[in-house]
Amino acid sequence: MVLPKDGLFYRPEHWPETQYAFEKNPLTNDGFALGRTLFYDPILSTDSTVSCASCHFQYTAFAHVDHPTSHGVASRIGKRNAPGLMNLAWYPNFHWDGGVLDLNGQAINPMTHPDEMGSSLEEILNKLNRDSWYRAQFKKVFGVERIKTSQLLNALAQFTVSLVSANSKYDSVMRKEANFSEQERKGYKLFQRHCNQCHTEPLFTNFKFEANGIGPNPQLLDSGRALITGKASDAYLFRVPTLRNIEYSFPYMHDGRISKLKEVLAHYANSSNWQNPKSRALTQKKITLNINEQKDLLSFLKTLSDKQFLFNQAFRFPR
Numbered sequence: 001m002v003l004p005k006d007g008l009f010y011r012p013e014h015w016p017e018t019q020y021a022f023e024k025n026p027l028t029n030d031g032f033a034l035g036r037t038l039f040y041d042p043i044l045s046t047d048s049t050v051s052c053a054s055c056h057f058q059y060t061a062f063a064h065v066d067h068p069t070s071h072g073v074a075s076r077i078g079k080r081n082a083p084g085l086m087n088l089a090w091y092p093n094f095h096w097d098g099g100v101l102d103l104n105g106q107a108i109n110p111m112t113h114p115d116e117m118g119s120s121l122e123e124i125l126n127k128l129n130r131d132s133w134y135r136a137q138f139k140k141v142f143g144v145e146r147i148k149t150s151q152l153l154n155a156l157a158q159f160t161v162s163l164v165s166a167n168s169k170y171d172s173v174m175r176k177e178a179n180f181s182e183q184e185r186k187g188y189k190l191f192q193r194h195c196n197q198c199h200t201e202p203l204f205t206n207f208k209f210e211a212n213g214i215g216p217n218p219q220l221l222d223s224g225r226a227l228i229t230g231k232a233s234d235a236y237l238f239r240v241p242t243l244r245n246i247e248y249s250f251p252y253m254h255d256g257r258i259s260k261l262k263e264v265l266a267h268y269a270n271s272s273n274w275q276n277p278k279s280r281a282l283t284q285k286k287i288t289l290n291i292n293e294q295k296d297l298l299s300f301l302k303t304l305s306d307k308q309f310l311f312n313q314a315f316r317f318p319r
């Protein structure tokens, strides 16, 4: 499959409808390029040391790999693992607890969070408006003399919404351009039986809030979805993460507690290990996956790696 050279958004065939309101923030080459520059620029943090890319690194599918939970300004440690960023146009909500509904507004959170970029919109807009290069770029893209919050957020979203990953081996097999190996095929069967209910194809998430039996983290006491809804029945539920590029987006889970994919499979392999709370999909059946089955699943999960996405020049550091 030929990808757009400029990196701009495209919708793969046979994928569901997107959720993102493109009409509210029409994508342009210049808007995408400006968003990319901002994404890689530490100017958005209070002491100009942390950029979006500090926690969302392209070669690891825009996840943060060197720590279980994210590190921000002055090495402050956050409560959650930075998720990979891809296919966000299809997401009905954002963050592990679904607390953000609009991708255009999402970036306010990291920019102003004391443990992430620790800045304020006023401080950022002052810095950007003092910079003649940025002023000229925003004028070119949005036709404005002074940069305001909405243009800053829209530019960032034009970049992040364009991060489409749909060209893994799995996708080639679905397009009938390639075949699974015997082991991958066995793994795919196991996947469909045990995992697809939550990690639903082709996005590899159903975007629901579930508990996969890893149990609450006693240090963080992060109650997940309940923080947003206030409902006791939502305690310790987290949004099902995508499994695309999962080989690269370690560590795993909302708190990054598992560092190796093998260990994730070992967790799912034996239902007697699962802790409460657990979603109905997990209480309905007992599963045991022997070591060969775990290897088969692992080899299938690796077919979700999309090297063209991970190494796409259009997404990398702009200069």
Ligand code: HEC
Binding pocket: 039, 044, 050, 051, 052, 053, 054, 055, 056, 070, 071, 072, 073, 078, 080, 081, 082, 083, 084, 085, 088, 093, 094, 095, 096, 097, 106, 107, 110, 111, 115, 116, 117, 156, 160
């Ligand atoms: C200090 C690390 C850090 C920085 C810097 C950071 N992020 Fe994040 N990002 C995270 C974490 C952690 C989450 C998950 C937050 C949660 O679930 O509460 C996240 C979530 C996201 C999401 C939602 C993904 C999803 O699956 O729902 C997007 C989009 C995103 N970040 C974009 C950005 C942009 C754009 C910037 C720069 C303006 C940025 N991030 C800066 C750590 C960071």
Ligand code: HEC
Binding pocket: 191, 194, 195, 196, 197, 198, 199, 209, 210, 211, 212, 214, 238, 239, 240, 241, 242, 243, 246, 249, 251, 252, 253, 254, 255, 264, 265, 268, 279, 280, 281, 282, 297
């Ligand atoms: C009941 C729904 C459900 C089922 C079934 C399920 N998962 Fe998950 N999975 C989740 C949730 C929810 C998380 C995030 C949990 C958290 O962080 O607290 C997750 C996390 C993961 C992660 C870590 C992803 C990341 O980016 O951190 C992997 C890998 C994974 N699951 C693989 C699988 C495999 C393989 C199967 C089948 C054997 C499976 N899952 C079955 C709900 C499910």
